[in-house]
Amino acid sequence: MNEDEIRSLLLHAAPREQPSTAADLAELLGRGRHKRKIRGYLVIAGSAVSTAAVAVLIVALAVGRSAGGAQLVPADQPAAPPMTSSTTDVLTPSPTTTLRTGTTPNTPNTPNTPSTPMSSGRSSSTVGTTPTHPAGATTTP
Amino acid sequence: VPEDRTHRAGSGWEGEFSAYFEARAPALRSTAFVLCGDWHRAEDILQNTFLKLYVIWPRLARRDELDAFARRVMFRLFLRENRRLWRSREQVSGELPEPRGFGDSDVAQQLTVRAALAGVPPKQRAVLVLRYWSDLSVEDSAVALGCSPGTVKSQAARGLVALRKQLGPQFDDLFRSEEKEHRT
Numbered sequence: 626m627n628e629d630e631i632r633s634l635l636l637h638a639a640p641r642e643q644p645s646t647a648a649d650l651a652e653l654l655g656r657g658r659h660k661r662k663i664r665g666y667l668v669i670a671g672s673a674v675s676t677a678a679v680a681v682l683i684v685a686l687a688v689g690r691s692a693g694g695a696q697l698v699p700a701d702q703p704a705a706p707p708m709t710s711s712t713t714d715v716l717t718p719s720p721t722t723t724l725r726t727g728t729t730p731n732t733p734n735t736p737n738t739p740s741t742p743m744s745s746g747r748s749s750s751t752v753g754t755t756p757t758h759p760a761g762a763t764t765t766p
Numbered sequence: 767v768p769e770d771r772t773h774r775a776g777s778g779w780e781g782e783f784s785a786y787f788e789a790r791a792p793a794l795r796s797t798a799f800v801l802c803g804d805w806h807r808a809e810d811i812l813q814n815t816f817l818k819l820y821v822i823w824p825r826l827a828r829r830d831e832l833d834a835f836a837r838r839v840m841f842r843l844f845l846r847e848n849r850r851l852w853r854s855r856e857q858v859s860g861e862l863p864e865p866r867g868f869g870d871s872d873v874a875q876q877l878t879v880r881a882a883l884a885g886v887p888p889k890q891r892a893v894l895v896l897r898y899w900s901d902l903s904v905e906d907s908a909v910a911l912g913c914s915p916g917t918v919k920s921q922a923a924r925g926l927v928a929l930r931k932q933l934g935p936q937f938d939d940l941f942r943s944e945e946k947e948h949r950t
Contacts, residue, residue, distance in 0.1 A: 631898045632898045639796060640796055653813060654780065656813075660817065661820075
């Protein structure tokens with residue numbers, strides 16, 4: 626079967642007459658206008674929705690960042706009380722420091738603040754070695 | 767004033783579109799009918815094709831390739847419609863009555879060829895129509911269908927085998943009658 630034979634065969638499938646197209650064009654134009662209108666609305670709506678989504682995302686990011694800055698302490702640990710000048714004076718030394726210096730009365734050279742003896746080399750050398758208190762007081766072995 | 771300008775511009779391209787529709791619709795409708803074998807489906811495909819063209823008409827830049835573009839849209843619509851689920855398509859539940867003998871041999875041959883063509887798978891049918899009805903080359907057919915030229919060749923060969931199988935013994939009768947017509 627060559628190409629000409631196939632062409633002549635397909636000619637048998639051709640329509641003899643066609644329906645009129647006068648009414649179709651008006652209907653087609655009406656449908657096309659409607660579709661273009663819907664499409665325009667969808668484009669505008671889609672653009673508005675995407676703009677709103679971006680704005681919401683930016684706001685959410687900003688809020689999350691500002692809230693995340695305040696949460697420096699982990700959630701499973703209690704928050705520390707605020708550090709003020711009055712609380713630093715009230716702080717007591719740790720128990721180990723008390724054991725070593727418990728028998729040693731405070732001298733004018735060694736203040737009772739916990740931070741000062743531990744930080745200065747002079748106070749650490751005097752602890753438990755050379756009592757400067759009155760007689761009768763026990764010393765560390 | 768801007769509305770008036772817009773309206774005039776719209777009527778301008780709508781006028782172009784209407785002229786194109788009136789010029790090309792009959793040929794495309796015939797092609798759609800050869801593809802489907804049914805005026806209603808052909809009309810649906812044609813309307814959807816022109817609807818797609820209408821929506822993008824103002825953005826169509828290469829007006830000299832409109833025919834090829836319209837053909838491509840139509841054939842792809844046809845193939846897409848055939849890919850839809852069988853549930854969404856109309857199903858014939860009853861058996862069709864046996865066709866009566868036709869006095870006019872032309873009408874009988876028409877019905878035979880249309881029935882045989884309807885039995886060819888859609889993509890092979892589309893290739894046959896593009897190649898032998900629309901007289902397109904292999905490359906142009908491939909562009910219209912969105913496939914490779916090799917696919918067009920293989921589908922055309924399979925389509926011809928299927929068509930011959932569908933026609934059966936009537937195939938030779940068709941050619942004999944044509945030869946007689948040519949001799950007379």
